[in-house]
Amino acid sequence: MIQLNANHFLYLLQAATWTLLLSLIAFVGGSIVGLAIALLRVSKSAVLRGVASGYIQLIQGTPLLILLFLSYFGLGIAGYKLVPIVAAGLSLTLYAAAFLGEIWRGCIESVPRTQWEASDCLGLNRFQQYAYVVLPQAVRLAIPPTVGFMVQIVKNTSLASVIGFVELARAGQIVNNSTFEPFTIFVVVAAIYFAMCYPLSLAARALERKAHVGR
Amino acid sequence: MNYQFDFAFLAERWPDFVAGAWLTIQLTVASIALGLVVGTICALARVYGGPWLRRPVGAYVELIRNTPLLVQIFIVYFGLSSLGLKLSAEVSAVIALVVNGGAYTTEIMRAGIQSIQRTQLEAADCLGLTRLQTILHVVLLPAMERVYPALTSQFVLLMLASSITSQISTEELTATANLVQSDTYRSFEVYIIVAVVYLGLSALYRFAFWLIGLVLFERKRRLGTAL
Amino acid sequence: MSDAEAPREEPRDAIVRIRDVVKEFGALRVLDGVGFDVAPGQVAAIVGRSGSGKSTLLRCIAGLETVQAGSITVCGHDVGRPGSAARAQLRRDVGMVFQSYNLFPHLTVERNITLALTLVKKESRDEAMVKAAEVLSLVGLTDKRTAYPEQLSGGQQQRVAIARSLALQPQVMLFDEVTSALDPELTAEVLAVMEDLARRGMTMITVTHEMGFARRVADLVVFMHKGKVWEIGPTDELFARPKTAEFSQFVSSEL
Numbered sequence: 001m002i003q004l005n006a007n008h009f010l011y012l013l014q015a016a017t018w019t020l021l022l023s024l025i026a027f028v029g030g031s032i033v034g035l036a037i038a039l040l041r042v043s044k045s046a047v048l049r050g051v052a053s054g055y056i057q058l059i060q061g062t063p064l065l066i067l068l069f070l071s072y073f074g075l076g077i078a079g080y081k082l083v084p085i086v087a088a089g090l091s092l093t094l095y096a097a098a099f100l101g102e103i104w105r106g107c108i109e110s111v112p113r114t115q116w117e118a119s120d121c122l123g124l125n126r127f128q129q130y131a132y133v134v135l136p137q138a139v140r141l142a143i144p145p146t147v148g149f150m151v152q153i154v155k156n157t158s159l160a161s162v163i164g165f166v167e168l169a170r171a172g173q174i175v176n177n178s179t180f181e182p183f184t185i186f187v188v189v190a191a192i193y194f195a196m197c198y199p200l201s202l203a204a205r206a207l208e209r210k211a212h213v214g215r
Numbered sequence: 216m217n218y219q220f221d222f223a224f225l226a227e228r229w230p231d232f233v234a235g236a237w238l239t240i241q242l243t244v245a246s247i248a249l250g251l252v253v254g255t256i257c258a259l260a261r262v263y264g265g266p267w268l269r270r271p272v273g274a275y276v277e278l279i280r281n282t283p284l285l286v287q288i289f290i291v292y293f294g295l296s297s298l299g300l301k302l303s304a305e306v307s308a309v310i311a312l313v314v315n316g317g318a319y320t321t322e323i324m325r326a327g328i329q330s331i332q333r334t335q336l337e338a339a340d341c342l343g344l345t346r347l348q349t350i351l352h353v354v355l356l357p358a359m360e361r362v363y364p365a366l367t368s369q370f371v372l373l374m375l376a377s378s379i380t381s382q383i384s385t386e387e388l389t390a391t392a393n394l395v396q397s398d399t400y401r402s403f404e405v406y407i408i409v410a411v412v413y414l415g416l417s418a419l420y421r422f423a424f425w426l427i428g429l430v431l432f433e434r435k436r437r438l439g440t441a442l
Numbered sequence: 443m444s445d446a447e448a449p450r451e452e453p454r455d456a457i458v459r460i461r462d463v464v465k466e467f468g469a470l471r472v473l474d475g476v477g478f479d480v481a482p483g484q485v486a487a488i489v490g491r492s493g494s495g496k497s498t499l500l501r502c503i504a505g506l507e508t509v510q511a512g513s514i515t516v517c518g519h520d521v522g523r524p525g526s527a528a529r530a531q532l533r534r535d536v537g538m539v540f541q542s543y544n545l546f547p548h549l550t551v552e553r554n555i556t557l558a559l560t561l562v563k564k565e566s567r568d569e570a571m572v573k574a575a576e577v578l579s580l581v582g583l584t585d586k587r588t589a590y591p592e593q594l595s596g597g598q599q600q601r602v603a604i605a606r607s608l609a610l611q612p613q614v615m616l617f618d619e620v621t622s623a624l625d626p627e628l629t630a631e632v633l634a635v636m637e638d639l640a641r642r643g644m645t646m647i648t649v650t651h652e653m654g655f656a657r658r659v660a661d662l663v664v665f666m667h668k669g670k671v672w673e674i675g676p677t678d679e680l681f682a683r684p685k686t687a688e689f690s691q692f693v694s695s696e697l
Contacts, residue, residue: 030323062410063378065389070410072293074400078218151281156282162382169285176293188280190290197281337506338544342558342610343533352557357548434548434590442547 004184008175015171016192022157022167027150031094036106037101037184039130042108044155052101072163088160095143096153103149107142108134145210148204150198158193168192224399225408226441236412242305242387243374246312250373251366253313254320259350262328263320271286272321278319284379288309308380308387316373323365327358360432360442367424370415380415388412457482457645458503458614463512472498474669480662482613485646487660487677491692494610494666496649500618503647504538517613533562534662537607540621543599545591545606551578552587555606563610577605582637598627599634605655608639615639617648653696657681665689 040052059067072087073093082090111134119133161170176182257275260268279287291314292307302310331354339349359366379392388409395406429436456479466474472495480486488496501507505521514521517535546554555577556570565573578584581601591599600620607615617636621629628670633655640646640659650656656663656677663680665673667689673680674690684690 058414061375061414063375063389063413065378065381066392066406066410066413069389069392070398070403070406074406075403076338090408090426155281155283158285161285161381169283169289172286172289180297182289182297186286186290186294190278190286193282193286194278198277201277201281334540334542334544335546338540338546340506340537341504341533341536341538342606343562345560348561352561353546357546362549433549434550438590438592440592 002178004179006178008124008185009188011175012168012171012189012192015166015168016196018165019154019157019167019193020196022085022088022092022160022165023150023154023182024094026096026153026157029089030100030153033093033097034100034104037097041101041105045077052137055100056098056102059095060102064091064095064156065162067095068121068159068163073182084160084163084165087163088157088165092153092156093169094207096149097157099149099152099172100146104138104142107138111137111188141211144204144208147207151204154197154200155193216384218403219310220404221401222404222408224395224404226401228395231391231395232388232408232412235386235388236416238305238385239374239377239387239416240313240387242308243370243377244378246309246316247370247373249309249313250316250320250370253317255324255355257317257321258324258328261325263346263350265337266285276318276321279315280322284311284315285382288380304380304383304385307383308377309384312373312377312380312428315376316369318368319373320341320366323362323369324358326365327360327362327398328354331358356431359442360427360428360435363424363428367421367428368425371420374420375413455482456480457517458647459513459607460499460503460635461513463499463502463509463514464589465495465502465509468578472669473502473509475512476666476669476671478664478671478674480538481615482549482645482646484661485640485648485659486664487656488647488649488664488666489651489656489692489696490593490666490672494635495669496666497618499649500538500616500649500665504536504616505532506538528592534610535613537610537612537615539603539607539615539617539620541623543591543596543603543623545599545603547591550588550590551583551594551602554591554602558606558610573609577609578602580608580638581605582631595628596624597631600624600628600632604632604635604639607644614645614647615649617646619648619649621649621652624649651696653693665694 037052037055040048042057043049043052068088069089071091072082072084075082075087114128115137117132119129124132157167158169160167161173164170166174167191172185176185179185257272260272264272288307288311291311292302292304294301295307335353336349339353344352377387380387380390381393384390392405392409396402399405435442443575458480460479461477463473463476464471474495476495476499478486485528488499490496494648498507499654501575502509503516503521516532519532519535521532545551546557549557552571552574555574556567559565559570559573560567573585578587581604583598583601583605586594586602588599590603594602604620620636621632624632630651633652636646636655637646648660663673663675663677663682664671667688672686673686680689681693
């Protein structure tokens with residue numbers, strides 16, 4: 001049994017950078033797909049709306065862990081062996097896309113009807129309405145809840161540990177397996193997560209307050 | 216994809232899935248009920264309590280909401296065990312879920328309780344109701360009615376999050392899936408089935424909450440309007 | 443609690459006794475040495491412009507606000523200071539009706555009335571329901587027993603609010619601009635209930651803008667201005683012979 005020392009702490013911090021990297025991948029990927037989902041949800045076609053809605057309900061009704069298992073073990077058996085980071089990135093992207101899509105749809109729909117009418121009267125076509133009038137306003141509304149969801153993404157990367165990706169939670173387990181001090185180790189791991197997430201939570205709340213003041 | 220789907224194992228293994236789902240239901244119903252109690256008490260403390268109450272509750276909420284459930288579960292199961300408190304996997308799971316769910320419920324109930332106007336409290340005060348009576352009869356039910364959709368979503372999420380307890384060998388639905396797929400190598404099928412079961416459970420829980428809402432909120436049942 | 447330096451002859455049986463009350467909100471002094479008495483069975487109308495302190499005074503009498511100086515005695519209990527043990531007893535003796543009715547929206551009319559009866563007066567459900575039926579008939583709303591507040595008009599809700607306070611059989615009823623939020627047609631039905639109450643001998647203190655009602659029903663009129671009692675006296679006398687310019691201006695502006 002090895003004593004806990006500073007090297008272990010450094011190891012955890014290194015793993016935390018992988019947490020941040022995976023979070024970034026999930027956020028960027030989830031944003032791209034999420035934007036598509038949001039736009040589909042407000043489209044004129046009932047079929048497209050239904051597809052997007054079905055996707056959201058499907059993802060929001062299943063545990064993220066199952067999604068991870070499907071993309072790692074499931075696809076693995078089917079012949080598509082993905083390395084853990086890719087499987088995790090894929091699952092988290094699909095997961096984030098559903099939630100971000102729902103958040104952003106709400107923001108698009110919160111842009112007052114009068115903005116649509118005014119831009120229509122000015123002769124803008126649908127694409128121009130979106131690009132120049134509606135989306136910019138929706139984006140401003142979307143910033144606080146999106147920043148808030150980033151906290152969820154960072155926390156959810158901990159599940160990637162289950163399919164073997166060495167991020168912070170997995171690193172904690174590895175250190176524990178050689179030092180057997182689970183309480184200390186996992187409290188330190190929690191503290192590192194807290195250090196990453198709390199600033200984001202504070203930022204989200206501050207942005208939320210600013211958004212309301214500006215109205 | 217030239218993968219041959221084969222669901223034959225179901226004929227033999229379906230009782231395992233039922234058992235797993237049943238444990239998931241038991242764990243989460245207990246956690247939801249206790250989490251609601253914890254969340255309501257903490258929310259009341261946050262809204263009506265003095266600073267010596269508000270600060271610890273606030274700290275509790277921030278700590279839980281900014282750390283992953285997986286790590287919280289490890290602390291309860293492995294961490295407490297190493298300190299001498301050996302708890303079973305199921306008990307650890309419930310404790311972790313209650314602590315986690317309680318924090319999120321606190322924030323939701325806080326919003327509900329704060330939406331009750333001060334004038335309602337003044338009217339109750341003038342009628343002679345004690346603080347406790349006012350909370351029980353004037354504040355709690357309307358507060359809960361206002362945030363009921365958010366509460367329902369939160370509890371469904373908690374049920375889905377219970378899948379994480381599979382990591383401390385609680386034999387709930389996800390753990391069952393892992394077990395069956397390691398026996399049969401039909402990973403894709405197993406996880407698809409379990410995903411469908413979770414979807415079914417989500418719908419079941421939402422329906423149950425809707426029914427409970429009808430029972431609790433008499434005015435809404437009779438008039439159909441929002442409070 | 444000093445009643446030694448009363449400037450004028452005071453009725454020994456004053457049920458509400460206010461002496462030199464000072465109320466501040468931070469740096470703002472809203473009540474600046476207010477004092478008068480209300481005898482049992484009297485109807486006192488407190489009038490004045492917005493900001494004169496009349497609602498604040500009523501809230502102090504009800505025990506909803508505490509005062510920085512002076513004393514307020516209701517039915518023998520000193521209620522002005524914080525931490526008064528008398529305030530619990532006060533609740534049984536004083537009923538308060540608010541401008542915004544403050545009915546409990548999730549309870550039926552009947553339950554709104556029986557709630558305090560069962561919880562505070564510890565009556566049984568059956569006893570409480572009988573009492574509720576009585577007060578509801580007093581205000582003319584027997585048929586709305588099982589309705590919810592949102593199904594009633596403003597005037598009906600206010601009458602239920604009056605019934606709710608009445609059910610506790612208070613000795614003094616306080617009314618805080620209870621018709622100000624109502625449309626004119628609905629004001630009349632509420633004023634009628636109040637007039638009826640006065641006829642039955644209830645001690646009432648009402649902050650009101652309804653000058654017609656005040657002249658018709660009040661025994662005592664208290665005109666407040668800048669946090670002080672500017673003029674006070676029996677209704678007819680006060681309106682017939684206003685002593686101050688402010689009160690004359692106020693009366694003519696309200697007509």
